[in-house]
Amino acid sequence: MVKSLTQLKKLTISDCEKTEAIIMEEEGLGMETSEILAFPMLTDLHLERLKSLTCFSHGKCARESGSQDRVTSRATVLFNQEDSRYIQHLQTLDVSHCDGLLNMFTPTIAENLVALTKLRISNCRILTEVINDEKGGDDRVVAFNQLKYMELDGLIGLRSFSSGGYTLMFPLLEDIIVTRCPNMKFFSQGPMEASKLKRVQVSKEVWFWARNLNITIQNMFEEMVRTSYQIPCIWMVLTTK
Incomplete structure (x- = not known):
């Protein structure tokens, strides 16, 4: 068929x-x-x-x-x-x-997503990474050249977008939503470029940002652990002064 x-x-x-x-x-x-x-x-x-x-x-x-x-x-x-x-x-x-x-792509498959503009992954309980690491590829570049929107929601097992040491590039990414991912400690282990991205949405009216995407995710995780999800709005005010 x-x-x-x-x-x-x-x-x-x-x-x-x-x-x-x-x-x-x-x-x-x-x-x-x-x-x-x-x-x-x-x-x-x-x-x-x-x-x-x-x-x-x-x-x-x-x-x-x-x-x-x-x-x-x-x-x-x-x-x-x-x-x-x-x-x-x-x-x-x-x-x-x-x-x-468990995972969505290998780096090789991600490189073939040349037209992808919107990626949404939600409520997949055992998903641990979006890109599964391929050993020995720390010097490679994985570029999502057309991706503009990404949403990661309700992924309770997610630890990172990628734990590989390769470079991730998101030249057009402007909107990213990360909600209900309590175990996501960082976005990527390797270098990353997302020049148009200036904030991460964590609820309907709340955004985080701290220098870059990786630091933002790390700070979000640290704040959630320390405060049990109680002060996201205060954290946002402090980072936008």
Whole structure:
């Protein structure tokens, strides 16, 4: 069926509790037949309330682990390296209430999100990082050249956007919302550039800012720990004097 969706631009999949992957391997054919044509024009992808979802393509996930068993083949990222053909035109990615996801991308996949302008991830309970670290890549640059809006909400397991030492670049990012991420201690372990970003929204009418995005997230975490979420408005006033 996936071969007939070559003109598909918007895809929403929701409320499928047993769905483990969006693309399943065709029995007896392998992935080679479908992966050539699947979603080449996709611009908007919304994945909502898919509690068992672990990866975009089941066949690739299983081959990486060497097993077809669901438990032993659990993917570490939503999109794998071979999925780049599905997301190269993606402009909006919205993932919510997907409790089987550990990470969203590898740095290699992130580099293929050349058209992404909006990223929203919310209420994925075990997500620990957005970009999963690839060892030995501290000298690489991962650029989200078109990203303007990012929202991270209700990610109780999130520790950082990325723990890798590579450089992250967000040249157009102006709006970022970080709410209900109590374990997020920093944004990125490596260098970062986001020249247009001047504040982080933490509730409907409250923003934080302290020199740059990484320091802002660190200070937010320290303040939440110290005050048990009681003085965000006071902290904002102090930083805007």
